[in-house]
Amino acid sequence: MLGDGAPLPVVAALAELPEPDTAAALAALARAEVVKDEQPLAFVHPLVREAVYRDQPAAERALRHERAAGLLRAAGATDEQVAAHLLLAPVRGDGEATEVLCRAARTAAERGAADSAVTYLRRALEELPADAQRCDLLRELGMLESLVDGAASTEHLLQAYERLxxxxxxxxxAVAIARTQVFASPPGAATAFARRAADALPGDLADHRQALLAIELVSGYMHALDPALWRHPVPDPDGEGYGAQMLAAALAYDVTIEGADRERAVRLARFALEGDRLWAVDHGLFWVVAAIIRMLADDDLGDFWARARAEAHARGSLFAVLSTNLWQGFWHWRRGELTEADSCLANALDESRMWGGAGIAPPFALAFLIGCHLDRGDLAAARATADAAGAAPALGDGGRLLQHAIARVLTAEGHHDRALAVLDAVPTPVPVPNPVWNPWRSTAALALRGLGRTDDAVAVAEEEVRLLRRWGAPGHLGxxxxxxxxLRGAAGLDHLREAVGLLATTTAAVDLARARCALGARPELPDHEAVPLLRAALEEAHARAAVGIRDRARAxxxxxxxPDAVERESVLAPTATELRILELSAGGLGIREVAQQLFLTPGMVRTVLEKASAAGLKFLSSPSGEGRALATGRTP
Incomplete structure (x- = not known):
């Protein structure tokens, strides 16, 4: 029998010959160096394999695939092996073929190959008439599609919903539809559907009602809808169910927006994340919201993002990987891990394009990327990202944060009037008093200072400090x-000292370096106090590739x-994604295989490999064969 190197429709054709004729045909092909004279048999070259395959008319190929599927099924092959040929076989309305495709889909889903599972189920749907079994298949397909294709998911789930x-x-x-619509449908669709579905629920499904109420609340904020359409008093979560956890995350969001009760927000967010239970029913909405709240409250997440990434890959969920990359990127940025943040956010942008949807994620990713570039002191990159964002849709919270980031770029460029105009034009249908989620005041203060309106700048900054003291997160307050x-000049020394003290208790390394630099640069500070601050700022900024802060500290x-004793170039260490790409490539996987496993585009994988090759990067194995490490022939 031919192995993986030969198309099985050819096997089906040979199988129809008498055995002596089959043996003679294979011998002739081996002498002509078309196939290998070994077991399992395979074509000598993939180009020959493809030529032989394509030489058959399409209709004949389909019949051969059908025959190959039958041969494999009779030989006891796996469902996935059989299904691979049924995908290309004629549609017969065959119940047995449908069962094989569905079993193959479940096997693929269990091993995290959601895209393959979706392909099998879509083909199975073509075999079924409009009956009860079709309803079940629509539901199963829609649930899996929500992992990899948002628009298709809502279409199939809505069809199932109407039949159930x-x-x-x-x-x-209903919960799955509304949750997916938040990201896959136009603004307002999720809110309206969640309300209609909640009204249709019987009284004994209280936890589902909590879930739909949570979606209505969060999507109202995320889509910047008129609050008259969706904002109303919300009860506290009731019980320990998934709906209660979702509502807790939504309420934590609401409390954070108000900015007055950090302890309650953290308590609600922790309950929402308790036991990582939401991962089983939510691919990237409420557990992400709860994690965001904890980050905005400076509540340590521990290894949360590593666990979330492992779970997302295990489930084969492109959307969960996208969500993880976006908000782990934010987490890295807040921690001053700028290179890792860049990598995560760039991946999130690519994954958002692959998943499709209404463009909710890109404005967030672009806003955070601009922040990374500015923290690094790379104004040109910040400007390029702002320009790239100009054509992108800017919806809801993400659109607001993106406009704030663009205003910050304008201020850094000296366009202070334009920066203030951008801030004035940002729509905020629902007031967001908390500066951790509406940071316009710090940008406005910088622009006002640039225009020589220092008193106005101080007043705006003082108001931000007052609001952040009320919230109480030390990183943002610092x-x-x-x-x-x-801004206050000689009168601001105590503020700078307090900022350094607060930031030293957090993981906000770049903000701490910036504060130490600002304090150490004050001329009234004696050398014995200033020099250690400046050296610490320089070292931290250098390690984080925050070149602007490093150069200010050096000056x-x-x-x-x-003077700094050693003039050093910043060396960017490979990111976790780059290391994983190189490791998988070194293990023998091709570009497309690596891209599929990591939910990346082939172009990104190719770029990383080309960059690594140009830099002379390679993997070295430890004596045990484990723990490969990246090495380079150059000395930083």
């Missing part, structure tokens, strides 16, 4: 105090007669 009669099954599908201290040291 069991109230609990309808409620399960960054705001640093700005206020710089301040030089003014004090303490």
């Amino acid at each position: 009669t069991d109230p609990r099954e309808r409620a399960d599908v 960054a705001s105090l640093r700005l206020l201290g710089e 301040a040291l030089q003014r004090r007669g303490c």
